[in-house]
Amino acid sequence: MTTATLTRASSSPWRLRWRRFYRNKAALSGLIVLGLLIVFSLLAAPLESFLEIDANNADLLSRFDPPSAQHWLGNDELGRDVLVRLMYGGQVSLAVGFAATLLGAMFGVTVGLLAGYFGGRTDAVLMRLTDGVIALPLLPLLIILAAIDLTKLGFSTDFARSGAASFYRIVLIIALVDWTRIARIVRASTLSVREREFILAARVSGAGTTRILVRNVLPNVIAPIIVACSQVLGSVILFEAVLSFLGFGIVPPTPSWGNMLNNAQELVTTAPALAIYPGLLIFITVVAVNFVGDGLQDAFDPRAN
Amino acid sequence: MPALLSVDGLNVSFPLDSHSLLPGRRRVVHAVQDVRFEIAVGETLALVGESGCGKTTVGRAIAGLGKVPKGIVRLRGEYLSDLPRAQRRAARQAIQMVFQDPFSSLDPRMTVRQILQEPLDINGIGTAQERNARVADLLGQVGLPADALERYPHEFSGGQRQRIAIARALAPNPALIVADEPLSALDVSIQSQTLNLLQKLKRERGLSYLFISHDLASVYHLADRVAVMYLGRLVELADRDTLFASPRHPYTQGLLAAVPRIGQGRRRRTLIEGDLPSPLALPSGCAFHPRCPLAKDICRQKRPEMKPLASSPAQSVACHFAEESAA
Amino acid sequence: MTLYLLRRLFGMALVLLAMSFVVYGLIGLMPGDPIDLMVMSNPGMTAADADRLRALHGLDQPLIIRYWRWLTAALSGDFGFSRVYARPTLEIIGPALWQTTKLVSLTLVIGSLLSVLLGVAAAIRPRGKFDTIVSFFSFAGISLPTFWLALILILVFAVRLGWLPASGMGPSDPSSLWDSLRYLVLPVSTLVIANVGGLTRFARSSMIETLRMDFIRTARAKGARSARVVWRHALPNALTSVVTIIGLNFGTLLSGALVTETMFAQRGLGKTIYDAVLGNDFNLALVALLFATFATLLGNLLADLAYAWLDPRVSVT
Ligand SMILES: Nc1ncnc2c1ncn2[C@@H]1O[C@H](COP(=O)(O)OP(=O)(O)OP(=O)(O)O)[C@@H](O)[C@H]1O
Ligand code: SF4
Numbered sequence: 015m016t017t018a019t020l021t022r023a024s025s026s027p028w029r030l031r032w033r034r035f036y037r038n039k040a041a042l043s044g045l046i047v048l049g050l051l052i053v054f055s056l057l058a059a060p061l062e063s064f065l066e067i068d069a070n071n072a073d074l075l076s077r078f079d080p081p082s083a084q085h086w087l088g089n090d091e092l093g094r095d096v097l098v099r100l101m102y103g104g105q106v107s108l109a110v111g112f113a114a115t116l117l118g119a120m121f122g123v124t125v126g127l128l129a130g131y132f133g134g135r136t137d138a139v140l141m142r143l144t145d146g147v148i149a150l151p152l153l154p155l156l157i158i159l160a161a162i163d164l165t166k167l168g169f170s171t172d173f174a175r176s177g178a179a180s181f182y183r184i185v186l187i188i189a190l191v192d193w194t195r196i197a198r199i200v201r202a203s204t205l206s207v208r209e210r211e212f213i214l215a216a217r218v219s220g221a222g223t224t225r226i227l228v229r230n231v232l233p234n235v236i237a238p239i240i241v242a243c244s245q246v247l248g249s250v251i252l253f254e255a256v257l258s259f260l261g262f263g264i265v266p267p268t269p270s271w272g273n274m275l276n277n278a279q280e281l282v283t284t285a286p287a288l289a290i291y292p293g294l295l296i297f298i299t300v301v302a303v304n305f306v307g308d309g310l311q312d313a314f315d316p317r318a319n
Numbered sequence: 320m321p322a323l324l325s326v327d328g329l330n331v332s333f334p335l336d337s338h339s340l341l342p343g344r345r346r347v348v349h350a351v352q353d354v355r356f357e358i359a360v361g362e363t364l365a366l367v368g369e370s371g372c373g374k375t376t377v378g379r380a381i382a383g384l385g386k387v388p389k390g391i392v393r394l395r396g397e398y399l400s401d402l403p404r405a406q407r408r409a410a411r412q413a414i415q416m417v418f419q420d421p422f423s424s425l426d427p428r429m430t431v432r433q434i435l436q437e438p439l440d441i442n443g444i445g446t447a448q449e450r451n452a453r454v455a456d457l458l459g460q461v462g463l464p465a466d467a468l469e470r471y472p473h474e475f476s477g478g479q480r481q482r483i484a485i486a487r488a489l490a491p492n493p494a495l496i497v498a499d500e501p502l503s504a505l506d507v508s509i510q511s512q513t514l515n516l517l518q519k520l521k522r523e524r525g526l527s528y529l530f531i532s533h534d535l536a537s538v539y540h541l542a543d544r545v546a547v548m549y550l551g552r553l554v555e556l557a558d559r560d561t562l563f564a565s566p567r568h569p570y571t572q573g574l575l576a577a578v579p580r581i582g583q584g585r586r587r588r589t590l591i592e593g594d595l596p597s598p599l600a601l602p603s604g605c606a607f608h609p610r611c612p613l614a615k616d617i618c619r620q621k622r623p624e625m626k627p628l629a630s631s632p633a634q635s636v637a638c639h640f641a642e643e644s645a646a
Numbered sequence: 647m648t649l650y651l652l653r654r655l656f657g658m659a660l661v662l663l664a665m666s667f668v669v670y671g672l673i674g675l676m677p678g679d680p681i682d683l684m685v686m687s688n689p690g691m692t693a694a695d696a697d698r699l700r701a702l703h704g705l706d707q708p709l710i711i712r713y714w715r716w717l718t719a720a721l722s723g724d725f726g727f728s729r730v731y732a733r734p735t736l737e738i739i740g741p742a743l744w745q746t747t748k749l750v751s752l753t754l755v756i757g758s759l760l761s762v763l764l765g766v767a768a769a770i771r772p773r774g775k776f777d778t779i780v781s782f783f784s785f786a787g788i789s790l791p792t793f794w795l796a797l798i799l800i801l802v803f804a805v806r807l808g809w810l811p812a813s814g815m816g817p818s819d820p821s822s823l824w825d826s827l828r829y830l831v832l833p834v835s836t837l838v839i840a841n842v843g844g845l846t847r848f849a850r851s852s853m854i855e856t857l858r859m860d861f862i863r864t865a866r867a868k869g870a871r872s873a874r875v876v877w878r879h880a881l882p883n884a885l886t887s888v889v890t891i892i893g894l895n896f897g898t899l900l901s902g903a904l905v906t907e908t909m910f911a912q913r914g915l916g917k918t919i920y921d922a923v924l925g926n927d928f929n930l931a932l933v934a935l936l937f938a939t940f941a942t943l944l945g946n947l948l949a950d951l952a953y954a955w956l957d958p959r960v961s962v963t
């Protein structure tokens with residue numbers, strides 16, 4: 015029978031995408047830089063014990079010490095090791111970035127799936143909401159959200175003042191505003207997947223709406239979700255940085271790249287290096303992330319340029 | 320023959336501007352109106368008509384897709400809409416569907432095994448072992464090798480994909496398969512193979528088909544009876560030989576004249592002229608009158624009912640002049 | 647057209663209403679209840695006194711009633727008082743709005759001209775050398791943390807070179823135009839650098855798209871010189887897309903302005919919100935945020951209108 019031999023044993027779409035991504039020099043270097051930054055951040059504790067220092071320990075006798083064998087980038091205004099704090103700060107900033115993107119993605123994916131799949135009024139309501147949020151002046155709004163007194167929401171004073179609380183709070187409030195772009199992209203993809211006949215086939219097989227959304231639609235919109243997340247991540251990291259810098263994000267002494275610049279404005283005359291390092295790291299991270307996002311976009315959809 | 324499926328007064332309309340948040344009057348497209356037919360066990364009914372006349376909508380309504388249609392759909396004498404939810408789901412398994420485009424009807428993220436097993440999983444048919452055996456068996460029935468199971472749809476050609484789609488439709492062991500233009504997306508050389516497969520399954524399993532098609536040659540090959548649709552309504556219904564030999568509705572006559580006839584050297588000249596009117600503004604009276612060569616005043620005023628012919632009661636026609644218009 | 651405008655204005659009113667309600671509700675969750683503050687600063691006050699004060703100010707009413715009172719007052723033009731300044735909020739927001747308008751409009755003019763020039767020049771030879779450089783700098787601009795950029799500019803131009811003032815808005819009676827303008831140079835530069843990258847990317851991609859369109863091909867085929875085609879036919883299209891994108895991203899621009907105003911001590915709308923939140927002056931923060939939102943929505947609307955006006959193929963209905 016003619017059908018005994020299978021034709022078109024081609025490589026999977028994922029391999030093709032990877033190959034396109036791999037050929038994109040900027041995207042690939044972005045990915046490598048991002049990987050290096052993660053490794054750099056994770057080395058904080060090992061380096062701390064290797065150099066036998068405690069980066070959280072303020073030592074007023076060694077304020078603004080220049081670089082030395084023990085303090086490779088010198089000390090800050092409280093006599094703490096700058097390099098190790100940069101590494102710990104990287105952990106916090108990257109963790110906030112990924113967590114807020116992920117949380118926002120969950121929300122955005124849900125909104126986008128529902129709007130795209132059900133269409134009609136559901137779609138109209140959800141997309142008006144999305145457009146409304148996109149249009150808002152987000153930073154002022156975030157500042158007001160960040161000022162909420164957690165004790166008035168029933169949390170204990172200890173928790174409200176803790177670094178953990180500031181972490182969860184900033185992740186949550188950034189997620190409240192960063193989902194919109196993901197929602198729009200997921201909606202658009204869902205709209206086109208919904209029209210495909212395999213969705214109807216699943217319905218004929220007796221599949222319910224939830225099953226179809228999770229088993230048939232979601233796997234088919236994974237690619238655009240990944241692209242959207244990579245594009246949102248950069249702006250999320252910037253939000254964390256600016257909120258922490260303004261004093262509404264991660265609270266000291268927990269370091270983040272943003273709050274390490276808290277005092278930088280006064281220090282810019284005396285110790286400009288302290289003002290330069292954290293910002294430079296934020297900048298490099300966001301550039302790398304944006305290159306990766308752009309590369310993913312091209313790799314996943316070669317026509318859209 | 321006992322009726323497997325009977326459809327009466329089937330109506331489907333689609334609202335336009337469904338995205339508007341403002342309340343108010345909505346325009347609707349009446350895609351299917353007052354459609355009535357029966358399909359017996361083991362019988363193939365073909366549904367033909369121009370693009371946009373509502374064939375797909377009829378097929379989907381019967382397969383339980385789209386919104387709940389108005390009208391009566393009975394399966395083995397039972398009203399589908401009357402059944403309790405769980406039972407209706409079981410009953411629905413007796414009606415499966417094969418779609419037009421095998422490149423869109425198979426989920427690209429699933430292996431062939433997952434695709435074939437999905438209907439079994441959803442309906443909890445058999446043990447894990449039985450499902451495995453069933454899936455392998457289905458593949459054999461549609462003539463695909465066993466090593467196809469772990470592959471993804473994009474590794475197959477169009478004809479092979481359509482076989483997978485047919486195997487999926489067979490999985491819950493249906494009595495009726497709605498096949499919506501199952502050949503039209505395939506290469507001509509593959510079409511007859513697929514048609515033969517449908518024929519074979521019909522013979523071996525006693526399957527019934529609602530066979531939706533543009534292609535009158537394949538209709539002639541597969542169908543026992545043929546229904547002709549125009550702008551949402553049936554206009555003629557007869558057994559295959561009668562319909563092909565002596566069509567009575569001017570529209571059917573035009574359709575048949577448009578194709579070279581098998582076994583007949585002559586090609587009749589009465590082609591259908593003019594464009595299909597917009598389904599938003601259906602003509603009054605007989606919807607076919609703007610294009611009908613026989614149209615008279617009454618055609619513009621009064622809609623002809625679908626009636627059996629006095630001369631041959633197995634043939635129903637919706638035309639004021641059906642009794643006279645033998646071609 | 648009128649209908650379209652009415653619908654848009656209605657939508658804007660709805661967003662503002664929702665926003666004001668949510669933020670008004672959130673204020674109840676902010677630290678430093680005004681009565682608590684009074685109790686703390688006056689040890690002679692008893693709990694009963696505090697309750698009486700609450701009742702006097704209507705603070706014991708349910709949220710929805712308090713909001714309703716606030717709303718009806720606001721609709722009649724009374725936006726309440728600032729706690730810190732002890733003056734009507736509008737008296738503080740007025741000058742702030744003017745300051746922000748100065749900053750933002752200067753930024754917009756310079757930013758859009760610059761980005762159209764760069765984007766168009768880059769689009770003429772996509773993936774060419776110039777395009778690659780422009781793309782790289784666009785990316786860099788998008789990825790810059792605004793506050794850090796401001797810091798670096800201060801470090802270089804104010805601290806090291808001493809050319810420009812690091813912050814402030816200048817003397818109240820400037821002796822010359824330059825005297826008042828020089829305080830704007832660094833803030834505006836910050837905003838331009840922060841925004842020009844994104845704008846350039848839009849200008850470039852819309853230009854590339856336009857150059858692919860049929861009428862451009864026709865113009866070229868008819869022998870129009872390349873440069874002429876670019877400047878006469880394609881440029882207006884690129885400009886259209888930049889104007890639209892500016893309008894649609896007005897919120898982002900105001901967000902950026904908040905940081906810049908804070909860094910350079912410009913008493914604009916953003917800094918007003920920031921200071922108000924820091925000083926627990928929440929009524930001021932709420933009203934200022936509503937004005938910022940209103941400005942953003944207005945920007946969106948103007949963008950759509952400009953788009954329709956600049957591009958004859960689009961009609962608003
Ligand atoms: N989901 C829908 N929403 C609105 N209108 C629809 C929808 N589905 C079908 N229609 C309309 O209903 C009418 C019948 O469409 P249908 O797809 O059933 O025709 P068809 O006979 O299958 O055509 P074809 O041969 O092109 O497949 C058409 O006018 C179509 O525009
Ligand atoms: S009813 Fe009149 S218009 Fe309609 S098909 Fe018959 S003859 Fe033609």
Ligand SMILES: [Mg+2]
Binds near residue numbers: 374375
């Ligand atoms: Mg169809």
